[in-house]
Amino acid sequence: MFTRLRHFTGMRGIATVPSYVIMQPTTLCNLDCAYCYLPLRAADRRMTLAVAEAAAATVNRWAGRAERFSVVWHGGEPLAAGREHLAALMAPFTGVEHHVQTNATLIDDAWCDFLLEHDVHIGLSIDGPRSATAGRVLRSGREAYDRIVAGIDTLRGRGIPFAVLVVVSDPGPGMAAPLYEFLADLGPTVIGVNLEEQEGANQRSNAHDPARVRAFWAELTGAWRRDPRVEVREVEWALRFAGAALVGEQDDLLPRRHDPIPTIAYDGGVVLLSPELAGFTSDRYGDFTAGSVCDTPLDEILTAAAAHPTGWLAEYLTGIEACRATCAYFGFCGGAHAANRYFEHGRFDTTMTRHCHNSRISLLEGVLDHARAR
Numbered sequence: 001m002f003t004r005l006r007h008f009t010g011m012r013g014i015a016t017v018p019s020y021v022i023m024q025p026t027t028l029c030n031l032d033c034a035y036c037y038l039p040l041r042a043a044d045r046r047m048t049l050a051v052a053e054a055a056a057a058t059v060n061r062w063a064g065r066a067e068r069f070s071v072v073w074h075g076g077e078p079l080a081a082g083r084e085h086l087a088a089l090m091a092p093f094t095g096v097e098h099h100v101q102t103n104a105t106l107i108d109d110a111w112c113d114f115l116l117e118h119d120v121h122i123g124l125s126i127d128g129p130r131s132a133t134a135g136r137v138l139r140s141g142r143e144a145y146d147r148i149v150a151g152i153d154t155l156r157g158r159g160i161p162f163a164v165l166v167v168v169s170d171p172g173p174g175m176a177a178p179l180y181e182f183l184a185d186l187g188p189t190v191i192g193v194n195l196e197e198q199e200g201a202n203q204r205s206n207a208h209d210p211a212r213v214r215a216f217w218a219e220l221t222g223a224w225r226r227d228p229r230v231e232v233r234e235v236e237w238a239l240r241f242a243g244a245a246l247v248g249e250q251d252d253l254l255p256r257r258h259d260p261i262p263t264i265a266y267d268g269g270v271v272l273l274s275p276e277l278a279g280f281t282s283d284r285y286g287d288f289t290a291g292s293v294c295d296t297p298l299d300e301i302l303t304a305a306a307a308h309p310t311g312w313l314a315e316y317l318t319g320i321e322a323c324r325a326t327c328a329y330f331g332f333c334g335g336a337h338a339a340n341r342y343f344e345h346g347r348f349d350t351t352m353t354r355h356c357h358n359s360r361i362s363l364l365e366g367v368l369d370h371a372r373a374r
C-alpha cells in the first residue's frame with residue numbers, strides 16, 4: 001500500500017461552476033467498437049439548436065470569467081452530426097475553446113478546413129497498432145484501423161495537432177513499451193491511456209491479475225522515461241502525486257470540490273459528474289439527469305445540485321466520504337468514477353471497484369515500482 005491513511009481535505013461536495021462542459025451533438029456513431037459503453041450509438045438523435053443556445057447562455061458567462069473554458073463535443077461520434085449541423089451548434093458559444101473527441105474515421109480535407117476554421121482541439125481514439133485496434137470496427141464488422149490511420153495522416157498532412165486516447169483491454173507485461181512507441185510515433189500532443197471499463201452497454205469483465213496490470217503501468221512508465229517525447233497523462237499525474245507526497249504536499253493536489261462536468265445530452269438533459277451515465281435509466285435513480293437546459297438555466301441546475309444534492313448525487317457523495325475514510329489512495333484518486341461504481345456495484349455509496357484496482361491503485365503502484373527498480 002502506497003501510503004498510510006491520512007486525512008485528505010479535497011473533493012468535498014460539488015462545485016457550482018465547471019471547468020468544461022460536454023455536449024452530445026448526436027448519439028450516433030459510425031463505428032461499433034467491441035467495448036463501447038454508449039447505449040444509443042446506432043441511433044441518430046441530434047441535438048437541436050435550441051438546446052445548444054440554452055447551454056451557451058450560461059456557458060458564455062462562465063467563459064467570460066475564466067482564463068480558459070472548454071466545450072467538448074463528444075457523441076456518439078461528433079463528426080457524424082455533419083459539418084453544417086456541428087457548425088450551427090457551435091455558433092451560439094463565445095469565448096470558449098472547442099474540442100472534439102473523435103474516432104478519426106471521417107476526417108478528410110473538408111473536415112480539416114472545418115477544424116481549422118473553428119479552431120477545434122482534437123482528441124482521437126486509436127488503441128495501438130492494427131492488432132491492438134482490432135476491437136474498433138465499422139458497423140459492417142470490418143476493422144476501422146485503415147480509416148483511423150487515414151484520418152490521422154490527413155490531420156498530420158494539414159499540420160493539425162491532436163491528442164490520442166487509447167483503450168487497453170487486457171493490460172499486462174510486454175505490451176506497454178511497443179504501445180508507447182507506436183503512439184508516440186503518431187506525433188500526438190499527449191497520450192491518454194484508459195484501461196477498458198465494465199460500464200454502460202459494455203458488460204465485458206475488467207477483472208485482471210493486479211500484478212499484470214501493475215507491470216503494464218511500470219513498463220509504460222519506463223518506456224516514457226527512456227523516450228519522454230510525448231506526455232502520458234496517467235504517468236504524469238502519478239509522478240506529480242508521488243513528487244508532492246515526498247515533500248508532504250499531497251493534500252494540495254485534489255480540487256477542493258468535485259468538478260460537476262455537466263454533460264448536455266442531445267435532448268437537453270444534464271448529467272453531472274459522469275458522462276457515461278447519459279442515456280441510461282434505472283428504477284432506483286431514474287434517468288440520472290439533474291435537470292434540462294430546455295426549461296432551466298444550466299447555472300441554476302448546478303447551483304441547486306450543489307446546494308441540495310439528491311438521488312444518486314447524494315448517494316455518490318456518501319460514497320466519496322467512505323473513500324476518504326477507508327482508502328489509502330484517496331489523495332491520488334479523489335474517489336471519482338461514479339459510473340464505475342454504478343455499473344460494477346449497482347449503486348453509488350460503495351467504494352472499491354475493479355476500475356479502482358486497474359486504473360488507480362495499480363497505476364500508482366506500477367509507476368512507483370518503476371521508480372524503485374531504478
Ligand code: SF4
Pocket residue numbers: 323324327328329330333334335336337351352353356357360361
Ligand atoms: S474510488 Fe476507489 S481508489 Fe478511489 S478513493 Fe475510492 S476506493 Fe480508493
